[in-house]
Amino acid sequence: MAKRFLTYKHRCHKHYLKFQTPEEAHKNPPEHMKAEDWAKLCGHFESEEFKELLEEDLEKDLNENIEANLDENSEQMYKDPIELKLYFDTHHKKDGTWTHPQAQENYEQMKALCKQAIDEGTEISGRQILEKVLKSKSGYARGLGYGVKPISSKDLEFEAILQAKKMAAEKRINELTEQIKNQEEQIKIQQATINDLRES
Structure with missing residues (x-):
């Protein structure tokens, strides 16, 4: 029963947040609710106590998400072979x-x-x-x-060479990607200049 009430209250709060101002929200109660009940609920949503609870919940959710991501990443990073x-x-x-x-x-x-x-x-x-x-x-x-x-030492040497080539290739790809972006920006600038000249 308590969970249903919380779900219902959450839906009402989402409806309240659809409006730009509290006055606008007061004037537009949900279809299934009486105006005086909606006014009380709006007053509850506007109370400092509710706002503090909402901020605490948001901060708690954010911290839990950050901790979960850190745990997941650190577990993957430091997993022993x-x-x-x-x-x-x-x-x-x-x-x-x-x-x-x-x-x-x-x-x-x-x-x-x-x-x-x-x-x-x-x-x-x-x-x-x-x-x-x-x-x-x-x-x-x-x-x-x-x-x-x-x-074998040959295999180790070969693997080191492959690793170095892989890193060099990745560096070259990054440089080429940057160069392509710069050229695309120059093309856009030149196209804009051409369009300006045509219009004038």
Whole structure:
């Protein structure tokens, strides 16, 4: 029952807000409402108490939306790669301690590399992080066991070149887009000049 009343009151407030001035709103009650009831409700909408409640609700909604967006973005940004999670799970005991102090040190280095990549805006895979920290040997990827082939130095170099080319291409695209915008503005100016000359 209370929810229905709040919904009804909300619809009445929306009707009230359709008008430019409070006087105009007073003169135009909803079809289903008596004039004296509408006058009381308008008085309620104009009261300082109602306005304060409305401002508090708006501020609360805004803060909740901001917090939800921040939580969502930070969760996506700082989500650990699956390889780091696997390393953590395999080197961490049930009682919360590490299997070896070196394992903890390695994990902290991995987290630092991951955070550094996020801060710099570069992409780095969990596999590359493992390679850098654990320094794999030929035929054996440390932290992942036998059977997993480590990334070769050629592949790492090739990937770095591709990343650099990708960044250069994005920069060039941005420059060309800016150049196109400038040329479009110049064309508009010249077209306006031509139109002015034709009219005169």
